[in-house]
Amino acid sequence: MPIFLIEPDHSTLQNNSWHITPEIISSFPIINNYSAEINRLKKNTNSLLDVSVEERLDFFDALTENWISNPSNILNKYASLGISFLIPFLKRSNLCRLVKSALYGNIAFLDTFVEMTELGKKIMAHPRGLITHWLAGNIPMLGMISLVQGIISKNSNVVKLPLENGLVLPSLFADVNHFVSGFNSEKSHLWKNILESVLFVYCEKENMEGQKMLSKHSDVRVAWGGKSAVEQVLSLPKKHTADDLIFGPRSSFAVIGRNSLDIKNLENIALKLALDTSMFDQQACSSPHTVLVEKGGQVSPYDFAQALAAGMQKACRRIPKQPVSADEAYTVVNTRSEYSFSGEVFSSQGTEWTVIYSEEKGLADPCYSRVVFVRPIDDINEVVPLVNQNHQTLGLLLDDRRKVSFAKKITAKGVDRITDLGKMNLYDYPWDGVFPISRFIRWVSMD
Amino acid sequence: MKSINSIDNFLRLPPFEIDENRKSNLFSAMMWKAYTFHYNNCPEFQLYCQKQHITPDKPAPALPQYPYLPVNIFKKHKLISVPENKIKNLLSSSATSGNVSTIYIDALTAKRQMLASSSITAAYLGNHRRPFLILDEDPLLSRSKNISARSAATRGILMFSDSEDYFIKNTTRGLVLDKNKLLRQLEVYENSREEICIFGFTYILYNYAIKFLKEKNITFNLSDKTKVVHIGGWKKLEREQISRKSFLNEIEMTLGIPKNNVLDFYGFTEQMGLVYINSGDSPKTVPLYAEIIIRDFQTLESVEEGKAGLIQILTPLPYSYPGISVLTDDVGRIIREGKDREGRWGTKFEIIGRAKKSEARGCGDIMSESMGKES
Numbered sequence: 001m002p003i004f005l006i007e008p009d010h011s012t013l014q015n016n017s018w019h020i021t022p023e024i025i026s027s028f029p030i031i032n033n034y035s036a037e038i039n040r041l042k043k044n045t046n047s048l049l050d051v052s053v054e055e056r057l058d059f060f061d062a063l064t065e066n067w068i069s070n071p072s073n074i075l076n077k078y079a080s081l082g083i084s085f086l087i088p089f090l091k092r093s094n095l096c097r098l099v100k101s102a103l104y105g106n107i108a109f110l111d112t113f114v115e116m117t118e119l120g121k122k123i124m125a126h127p128r129g130l131i132t133h134w135l136a137g138n139i140p141m142l143g144m145i146s147l148v149q150g151i152i153s154k155n156s157n158v159v160k161l162p163l164e165n166g167l168v169l170p171s172l173f174a175d176v177n178h179f180v181s182g183f184n185s186e187k188s189h190l191w192k193n194i195l196e197s198v199l200f201v202y203c204e205k206e207n208m209e210g211q212k213m214l215s216k217h218s219d220v221r222v223a224w225g226g227k228s229a230v231e232q233v234l235s236l237p238k239k240h241t242a243d244d245l246i247f248g249p250r251s252s253f254a255v256i257g258r259n260s261l262d263i264k265n266l267e268n269i270a271l272k273l274a275l276d277t278s279m280f281d282q283q284a285c286s287s288p289h290t291v292l293v294e295k296g297g298q299v300s301p302y303d304f305a306q307a308l309a310a311g312m313q314k315a316c317r318r319i320p321k322q323p324v325s326a327d328e329a330y331t332v333v334n335t336r337s338e339y340s341f342s343g344e345v346f347s348s349q350g351t352e353w354t355v356i357y358s359e360e361k362g363l364a365d366p367c368y369s370r371v372v373f374v375r376p377i378d379d380i381n382e383v384v385p386l387v388n389q390n391h392q393t394l395g396l397l398l399d400d401r402r403k404v405s406f407a408k409k410i411t412a413k414g415v416d417r418i419t420d421l422g423k424m425n426l427y428d429y430p431w432d433g434v435f436p437i438s439r440f441i442r443w444v445s446m447d
Numbered sequence: 448m449k450s451i452n453s454i455d456n457f458l459r460l461p462p463f464e465i466d467e468n469r470k471s472n473l474f475s476a477m478m479w480k481a482y483t484f485h486y487n488n489c490p491e492f493q494l495y496c497q498k499q500h501i502t503p504d505k506p507a508p509a510l511p512q513y514p515y516l517p518v519n520i521f522k523k524h525k526l527i528s529v530p531e532n533k534i535k536n537l538l539s540s541s542a543t544s545g546n547v548s549t550i551y552i553d554a555l556t557a558k559r560q561m562l563a564s565s566s567i568t569a570a571y572l573g574n575h576r577r578p579f580l581i582l583d584e585d586p587l588l589s590r591s592k593n594i595s596a597r598s599a600a601t602r603g604i605l606m607f608s609d610s611e612d613y614f615i616k617n618t619t620r621g622l623v624l625d626k627n628k629l630l631r632q633l634e635v636y637e638n639s640r641e642e643i644c645i646f647g648f649t650y651i652l653y654n655y656a657i658k659f660l661k662e663k664n665i666t667f668n669l670s671d672k673t674k675v676v677h678i679g680g681w682k683k684l685e686r687e688q689i690s691r692k693s694f695l696n697e698i699e700m701t702l703g704i705p706k707n708n709v710l711d712f713y714g715f716t717e718q719m720g721l722v723y724i725n726s727g728d729s730p731k732t733v734p735l736y737a738e739i740i741i742r743d744f745q746t747l748e749s750v751e752e753g754k755a756g757l758i759q760i761l762t763p764l765p766y767s768y769p770g771i772s773v774l775t776d777d778v779g780r781i782i783r784e785g786k787d788r789e790g791r792w793g794t795k796f797e798i799i800g801r802a803k804k805s806e807a808r809g810c811g812d813i814m815s816e817s818m819g820k821e822s
Contacts, residue, residue, distance in 0.1 A: 321745075326778045326802040329744035330757055333774060334517040340495050341524060350746040 001207035003214070004028035005037075006161060006200040008173035018081070018140070020166035020202060028202060034213050037199065038130060038158070045127075045156040045197040051190060053099060053110045056152050059191045061092035066179050074175055080322050081168055082141035082280060089427050090148065099152060102435035110153060113446055125441040127155040128243065129219035134233050136225035137164025138283040144169070145427055146222045146245070146436055147198065153440040157198045160214055162225070170200050205232065212236055220245060220440055245439050247432055250285035250392035251366055252424060255383055256304065257398035258297030266299050266307050269397060272422030273372075274311030276395055278319045278353070279425045282368045285432075286393040286417070286425045289366040290373045294380050301376035302344070305357035308374060309346035312353040321352045321370060328369045335367045362386055380406055389414035392432065395424045454480060454763045458559055462567045462734035463791035467784055470735055470792070474763075479507035481763035481771045489528040492516075492769040511740050511749035515759050515772040518717050521548035529553050529767045540716035548716055553767035560720025563764055564603035567734045570791065571710055571724050572607050572644065572674060579608035580632055582647030582656060584615045584622065603722070604646065604676060604712075615651070624655040633667050633702075642672040645702070648679035649711070653694060654687075660701040668703035675704055678712040682801060695727060713798060717770050718762055723796075730782040730795040737762040739794055741781055742774065755780045755799055776802040 006028055031037050064087050067074040075083055088094060099107045103125060108114050113122035131150040135143035143159065147169075150157040159169060173195065180191045203210035215221060215236035222245045223233040230248040238244075254273055261269060276288050291308070293301035324332070332351045339345050343358030353370040363386050364373035377383065380402065387410055394415045398406060407418050416433045419426070429435050457477050465473070483503040485492050496502065499514045518540075520526070527534065533553040540548040552560075583601065605611065614629045615622050636643050647656070652675070660666070675698055684694065695706040706727035713723040713731060723731040733739050740749045741756040750756050758779045761772045782795040 324744050326744055326755075326757060326776075326800075329742075329747070330517065330774075330776045330802040333747065333757075334519045337495070337517050337520050338523060340498050341491055341520075345498070350748070351744065 001204055001210060002030040002032075003034055003207075003210045004202040005031050006167075006170050006202055008170045008177060008195075008200060018165045018167045018171075019137075020161065020163045024167075025202065031201065035217070038156070038217050041156045041158070041197065041199050042130065044193070045154065048193055048197060049127075049154055051154075051194065053107045053152060055187075055190065056194060057092045057095050057099075058187070059194055060090040060095060060148065062183070062191075063176060063179055064090045066183075077175075078141070078168070078172065080320070081165070082139060085279070085425065085427065086141045086144055089145065095148070095152065098149070098429055098435075099437060101429060102438040103441075110441070119445070122446045124444050124446075125153070126444055127153050128440055128442055130156045130158065130217055131220040131222060131440060132158040132160060132214050132218040134160045134214075134221070134223045134225065134229065135162050135166075135169070136229065137162035137166065139280050140165040140168035142224060142247075142284070144172075145431070146224070146247075149437045150220075150222075150440055151194060151197060153437050155197070155220070155440055158214065158218070159198065159200045161200055161202050166202065173198065173200070218242055222436075223247065225249075243439055245434065245436060247285075250390055250432070252286050252288050252391065252393035252395070253363055254288045254291045254395035254421060254424070255380065255398065256291065256293045256421075257380055257402065258294040259399045260397040261293075261297050261299045261304065263298060266304070267310070269421055270304065270307035270311035271314055272311075272420075273395065274308060274315040275319070275422060276424040277372045278312065278315040278321075278370055281322055282366065282370055282372075284425055288372065288393075288395055288424060289368075290363045290375060292363075292375055292377045292383055295376050295378055301374060302357055305344065305346065305355050305374035308372065309353075309355040312346075312355060312370065312372070313348065316348065316352050316370075324351050324369055331367060332369050332371060335371055381409075384409045384413060387413040387415055391415050393417040393419060393424050395419055395421045397421050453477070454766075455555075455559065458562050458566075458736055458764065460735055461570075462563075462736065463570050463732060463793055465735050466792050467794075474735070474738055475507060475510065477763040478510065478513065478761055478771065481765075482507075482513065484766075485528045485769035485771060489526055489769045491524060491526055492528070510738055510761055513761060513772045515774040516770065517774045518548060518715065518776060519546075521550060521717050521768075521770070522546045525549070525551070526768050526770075527551045528769055534767060538716055538719055550716055550719065550770065551768050552719075556765055556767045559764050559766065561603065561606075563720040563734070563736050564722060565606050567722050567724065567736075568604055568607065570734075571726065572604075572676075576607055576609035578610045578612070578636070578641065578643045579605065580629070580636075580643060580645045581611055581613050582615060582624070582645070582651050583613060584617055585611075585613040601646065601678075603720070604644075607644065614656075624651075624659070626659060629656060630665070633669070636673070637667045637669055640670045642670050644674045644676055646676045649677040649681060649694075650679065650683040652677050653684055653689060653697075657694075657697050657701055661697055666701055666703065671703075671705055671708070673702070673704050673708060675702070675709045676712060677709070678714075680713075680798075680801070685800070691728060715773075715775060717773050717775075718760055718765065720764055721760070721762055725797075726789070729787060730797045732787055732791050732793040732795055734793055736764055739779075739781065739796055741779060741796075752781045752783060757802070758796075758798070778802060 004025060067087060103109045106114055109125040113124045116123045133143055133146050147157055147159060177195060180188055203214060215238050220243045221233055221238060223230040224247045226249050230246050280287060293304050295301060329351050332354060336345045336347055336354055339356045339358055343356055345356055347354040355372055355374060357374045360375055391414050394410060396418050454477050486496055486503050496514050501508055501514055534551045535554055536552040536557060538550040538552055612632055614625050616625050695709055698704055698709055699706055709727055711725050714721055721737050725731040738761045740759040742759055743750045743756045755778055758775045758777045763771060765771055777798055778800050779796050779798045782797055784794050786792055787795060
C-alpha cells in the first residue's frame with residue numbers, strides 16, 4: 001500500500017465532496033521514493049531559511065486581507081468548515097503575539113542570533129526540521145493551527161490528510177496559490193516558495209509500512225484526533241530525537257456563578273454560550289456540552305436553559321447547522337426522548353439544536369450535534385471533583401472575588417484553558433497546555 | 448374495553464386486501480383508540496405525550512403527528528400500560544452490548560402478536576404446514592445464552608411447519624453447521640418433490656449453507672413450491688460485498704428455487720408480531736395493521752416517496768406497553784403505495800441500512816459471531 005501525493009488543486013474535488021473516497025485515491029499519484037521526496041522538500045525549505053519571520057507574517061496577513069476583501073469567494077466556500085475561525089488566527093497581529101509569547105518576547109530569535117543578557121550569550125531558534133501533521137477529519141481547519149506555526153518556524157511540513165474532509169486543506173492551499181499567483185509584487189515569487197515547504201500526503205490507516213515511513217522521517221510528530229488515531233501515531237517508531245505534540249480527544253464545558261447572571265445580561269450571555277456550542281457543531285474539543293449553573297442567583301438554572309434555547313435558535317441562523325447523518329439524527333432524537341421522561345427538553349423542530357434541562361449531577365456524556373445540557377449546582381466548588389485531564393476548556397462566568405481561587409483548583413485538576421463565554425473556540429495559546437511553536441524549534445547558543 | 452375489542456377485530460381483517468383509502472380511516476381510528484388507551488394507562492407515556500401537546504381531549508392527529516418513542520427508550524425505561532400482575536412474559540431484544548430492550552407482554556398482546564404474525568406470514572407462505580429445515584440450534588437442546596431471543600423471532604413462523612430439522616450444533620469450537628445432515632435432507636426432499644421451507648438468519652444461511660454449496664459445486668433441484676425464509680438483515684453480507692441480486696441468484700443456482708420464493712422478513716422486538724416481508728427483489732409491503740413513516744434526518748418531518756430517512760412504524764397492536772409509535776434506528780425509503788405484483792395492498796418500502804454507529808442488535812449478527820469455521 002503506497003503513500004499518495006495530493007497536489008493542492010481543485011481537480012480532486014468531485015461532486016463537491018470534501019472527503020477522500022476510494023475513487024479519488026486511485027487518481028492520486030503514488031510517491032515511489034518517499035525519502036527522495038522528503039529530501040526535495042527539505043531542500044526547498046532550506047533555500048528559504050533567510051526569509052524572515054516578518055516576511056512570513058506579512059504573507060499570512062496579506063492573504064487574510066485578500067480573503068476578507070473578496071468575501072463572496074473564500075468565505076462562502078469554506079463557511080461551514082471554520083474559515084471564520086481561521087482568519088483572525090492568520091492575522092499578523094495575532095500570529096506576531098503568538099510567536100512572541102513562545103519566544104521570550106522576541107521573534108527575531110527565529111532569524112538570527114540575539115543577545116540574551118540574562119544568559120550572557122547570544123541565542124537563536126532553529127527549526128527542528130521536518131514536522132509531520134496527522135490531521136483529524138472532524139474540524140478540517142484545525143490542522144492549519146499547527147501547519148501555519150510549522151511554516152512560520154521555518155520547518156518542512158508533511159500533512160497526512162484524513163479521509164473525512166481530507167480535501168479541505170489541499171483545496172484551501174490551491175486558493176492560496178491562486179492568491180499568490182495573482183499578487184502583483186516582487187514578493188509573489190517568495191511567497192510561492194513558502195508554500196513549497198508543505199507536502200500533502202494520504203496514507204491508509206492500515207498501511208503500517210507507510211505510516212512508519214512518515215513517522216521515521218519526522219523530527220516532530222503532531223497528531224490531531226481521537227484516542228485510537230493519536231495512539232496509533234504514538235505507537236509508530238520514531239527518531240530518538242523526535243518530539244511529539246498530541247492534540248487528542250478532550251471535551252469542554254461551561255460554569256456560571258450565581259452572582260454573574262442577571263435579567264439584563266441574560267440574553268447576551270445565553271447567546272454567547274449558544275455561539276460557543278454552535279460553532280463546529282460541537283465537534284471541537286473546545287465546544288461546551290454541559291453548562292453548570294449555580295443556584296441562588298437572580299436567574300434560575302431553568303430560566304437560563306430557556307434563554308439558552310432562544311440563543312441557540314439565533315445562533316442557528318448565524319451559523320447554519322451542517323447536515324447530520326442518520327446516526328447523528330437518531331442519537332439526537334433518542335437523547336431528547338430520554339430526557340423528556342426525566343427533564344425538560346427545548347429544541348428546534350428538526351435536529352438543528354437541543355437544550356436539555358435536568359437536575360442530574362455531574363457532566364453529561366457529549367451527544368454532539370448542538371445538544372447542550374443545563375444542570376443546576378448548589379455551589380461552584382461541586383465542579384472541582386468532576387474535572388480531569390480529559391477536560392480542555394472551561395467557559396466561565398464568575399465574579400472576580402471567587403474567580404482566581406476557583407481557576408487554580410480547576411486547572412490543577414486538568415482544565416487547560418479558562419475563557420469568557422463566547423470565546424471558548426477561539427484558538428489561543430497556550431493550547432492543550434503547550435505553546436506549539438516552542439516545540440517546533442531547537443535553541444542554539446553562541447558566546 | 449369496547450375500544451380495545453375493536454382493535455382486536457381490526458387485527459382479524461386480512462392484512463393485504465384493503466385498499467389505501469379504506470385503510471386510512473380505519474387505521475387512523477384504531478391508532479387513536481390505542482393512543483388514548485396508552486395515554487390513560489401508562490403515566491410515563493402520558494407525560495411524554497403531554498410535552499408534545501397531543502392529548503386525547505383534542506381531535507386525532509394525522510399519522511405523522513403522533514409522538515414516537517425511539518427503540519432505545521425501551522432499554523432504559525420500564526413502560527407498562529397494564530397492571531404488573533397481568534404481565535406474562537418479558538421479551539428482550541438481542542444485543543451485542545449489555546443494553547437490551549425489555550418489552551412487557553400480557554396475554555392479550557401475545558394473542559395479538561400471534562394473530563398478526565400468522566395472518567401476515569400466511570399471505571406469503573399459504574395456510575398449510577410443511578417440513579422446515581432450520582439453520583439454527585434446536586432450542587430444546589441448546590446451551591446458547593441468546594437462544595430465547597432467537598426462538599422468539601422464529602416462533603411465529605413455526606406455526607407453518609409440520610416437522611422441524613435443525614442444522615446448527617453447539618460445539619467447543621462454537622456454533623457449527625452440520626453440513627452432512629443438511630446435504631442428506633436436501634437430497635431427500637429433492638427426490639420426494641415435497642414442498643418444504645428452509646429457514647435461517649440471512650448471514651448464516653448465505654455464509655454457511657449457500658456459499659458452501661456453491662464452492663463445492665453442489666446443486667439441488669428442490670420443488671418449485673419450496674420457500675426460503677431469512678431474517679436478520681443485510682449488514683454483514685453488505686460488508687462482504689454480497690449484493691441482494693447475487694444472494695438471490697446463488698440460492699436459485701444451488702437450490703433450484705425461483706427468486707420469488709425467497710422471502711426476506713423484517714421486524715423488531717419493540718413491535719413483535721408485525722413482520723414486513725418481501726419476495727425476491729420486490730420491496731416490502733406494510734400490512735393493514737401498521738403504517739410506515741420515513742423521517743428526514745435534518746427536519747425530522749415525514750418525507751415523500753423515494754427519499755431516505757429513519758423508519759417509524761405505527762401500529763395499534765401493543766396493549767400491555769405503549770409501543771404503538773416507534774422510531775427505529777433503521778434507514779429506509781418508501782417505494783410506492785398501492786398493490787404489488789401479487790395483488791397485496793399496502794405501502795411498499797425498502798430498508799437501506801442502519802444508522803451507522805448504532806449497535807448491532809440482530810439475532811443473526813450475534814449468532815454469526817458464535818459460528819465456528821467448520822463442521
